[in-house]
Amino acid sequence: MAQVCKRCGLDTRIPNITFDEKGECNLYDVWSKQYTYDNLKTIVKKIKKDGKNKDYDCVVGVSGGCDSSRLLLEAKKMGLRPLAVHWDNGWNSDIAKSNMQKITSGLDIDLKIYSCDLREYNDINRSFLYASVKDVDIPNDIALETVLHDAAEEYDVQYILNGHAYQTEGTTPLGWTYMDGKYIESVQSRFGRYPIKTYRNLWLDKWLKWCVINKIKHIRPLWYIKYNKAETKKMLNKKFGWEWYGGHHKENLYTQFGMYHNFIKFGMDMRLIGNAALVRDGQQTIAQSYDATKDPITMTDDELNEIFKVIGITKEEYAKILALPKKTHNDYETYQKTYHELQDFFLALAKLDLVPMTFYLKYAKGI
Ligand SMILES: [Zn+2]
Secondary structure, eight states: OOOBOTTTOOBTTSTTOOBOTTSOBSTTTTOOTTOOHHHHHHHHHHHHHHTTTSSOSEEEEOOSSHHHHHHHHHHHHTTOOEEEEEEOOSOBOHHHHHHHHHHHHHTTOOEEEEOOOHHHHHHHHHHHHHTTOSOTTHHHHHHHHHHHHHHHHHTTOOEEEOOOOHHHHOOOOTTSOOOOHHHHHHHHHHHOSSOOSSSOOOOHHHHHHHHHTSOOEEEOGGGGSOOOHHHHHHHHHHHHOOOOOSSTTTTBHHHHHHHHHHHHHHOOOTHHHHHHHHHHTTSSOHHHHHHHHSSOOOOOHHHHHHHHHHHTOOHHHHHHHHHSOOOOGGGSOOSHHHHHHTHHHHHHHHHTTSSOHHHIIIIIIOO
């Protein structure tokens, strides 16, 4: 029988999970005492000071989801002057779009939307399916990361506020996902039908420039506050007419498909992490968490057909993709080798707070 964490309910379906003598897992140990509201206030003060005389003092990525909506509200409450930035990959639900409008206009925040040639973008998505890896939704994550930096550079802003919520999302275990710009290029050059022209890829030289020259930093304000998701949804609805779309990542059909695909091809259930985080934060019980993850992840035929049509595969081709031998990012070219070779350089940058220490530990040192 698989071992189950006494604290959060996660079990040995999670790669690299270990348990201590109390029977508690190792997956939530990154949380630390530095994430206090007082420390956030100090950071906010600095953001305001550095952003003085600029149109905006920070960039906030928005999706219309609960986390980023709450983040915008907090930013405004703390007296920040954010520019809301949205990466439109064409897969947003109508509810997500209308939520975004409601929140930004309700808070009087400017919204800037970035996109690219969606035919090219969806071809990259198709390539990642053929690559037979778990990282099928990273073209989205990478482009989002890039446009946030593009916006920060364009408006001369030094801070990107990120809506990641440790309390409700947890942290993705090592071995579940990998991403970098070279990986995208390598997969696309192998399986793609179009070259990368307009897609917002995160090239290493650009990223280094943003870190070292522009000194753009990421802050995750939700880590520092008390963040209850159920209460937040109710509050957002009451205040702005914001609507819940029925599940984490359901604001975007392709992200939902990514979860489905990884579940049926790799047996990887991304719902486990978020639900365990809620248990650990006292927002639900282990029993509720089991209940929320006991059924398989499914999609309707209509949803699947829409996805196949847009990315340009047939149902039969998808069946073949599911049967392809499983691969990982190590089967493709990535920046990993470069990161590793430059690890002393990245350690120096991390000590100067120019790249996140977690980046050094995870990507440069930890290979
Ligand atoms: Zn645990």
